[in-house]
Amino acid sequence: MIGREYAPSAAMLPASMSRPLGEAQREEFLAAKHVGVLSVAATDGRPPASVPIWYDYTPDGLIRINTGTASRKVRLIRQAGAVTLVVQREEPPYQYVVVEGSVVDTIEPAPRDVREAIAIRYLGEEGGRAFVEGMKDKPSVLFLVRPDRWITADFSD
Template sequence: MALTREEREQFLAEPHVAALAVEAGRQDRAPLTVPIWYQYEPGGEVWIMTGRHSRKGLAIAEAGRFGLMVDRVTPTVRYVSVEGPVVSTRPATREQLVEISSRYLPAEKVDAYVDFAWKEHGEQVVIRLRPEHWLSSDLGRV
């Protein structure tokens, strides 16, 4: 059963690790699909943070769009997939790194992770996606 708009937006707003998919520019290969942290508030844009010169960063810049899929298997099998155009790419701020890290890590781990990532991960960008196409379902208990 498809989710309502409110249900799918609320589910996407939860801190799932997403599968990011983006066309990688090669006819002989499937799209690049990798796990990624993301941020989303219902009714807004989705944003991710990645290295400007990472494989996914370059592929997104070339394609101009990407998709994310999040799922869970308990208490029911549920997923939401969203795809759309990139609406902005900007240099990441330390505050954004704190925000997204706080979404996924225990509070006592955030500062150490942010210090490490800010120093070691190289130039990071925040890429914003405008949700354009949605797929969602709750398959019930299996």
């Protein structure tokens, strides 16, 4: 297992409210299509930068994040070398996974096949390919994130 597991203590949540996801449940949850919220430490006393983002979770346990290079988010990720990704189910039964991870590789430009895989995950085959084609002249970067710590909750019965 990559990363440390953390579950809220009984003092934090009543036992009847939630339980942690098991490793297999967590992997299945991350492999499903969810828009994540990526947070990265900011500089100059500003709060962390948090943005919605598409991601991909690979069978070897890495999180792949592709984005354009001309953003504050990219500059901050390069500086911090670490991110937090929050992925949640927004309808009952609620579930969430929080991943605190280290950036283990940065690939620039992001390979087209990876950009397509991520876009197809969210937009389907035709929409994903069209999206990537429309972005072909825009510089992109791929961050590979290794999970270091997990926080999970499952609010189902």
